[in-house]
Amino acid sequence: MSDPEPPSFHIRFFPGLKEKLEGVRGSRSLNREINERLQRSFEADVLAKLAETIRPILGQMSEAERSDLTEAITSVVRDLAKTPRKRQPRK
Structure with a gap:
């Protein structure tokens, strides 16, 4: 069948x-x-979840710390974008 x-x-x-x-x-x-x-x-919107998680932390950081964190996150995202993704198995 x-x-x-x-x-x-x-x-x-x-x-x-x-x-x-x-x-x-x-x-x-x-x-x-x-x-x-x-x-x-x-x-689920991953960026919205990330922003929700980071927002309280950002309020406690100095401008320089926020800038450093933004650079670090941007770098990680760029690296992840370069990595080939595996296809999800069909359900």
């Missing part, structure tokens, strides 16, 4: 949106790019 076909959905793109998606999809299919983006939109 084969797995049932996943549901499909026809969509009309806003002007230029398909071209933007095609430009950033890399080696993924357009379908996979759209599915992954939709899935991420339902996940």
Whole structure:
């Protein structure tokens, strides 16, 4: 017995949106790019969580300390962006 076909959905793109998606999809299919983006939109906003966690600490820091922390976080984020991500297994 084969797995049932996943549901499909026809969509009309806003002007230029398909071209933007095609430009950033890399080696993924357009379908996979759209599915992954939709899935991420339902996940918790990581930046909002980070800001909520750091906000009380920032209030206790000097301007120089806040600047140093901002530089450090920016550096870490840049390094993480360079690291290839593993694909999430299909559920």
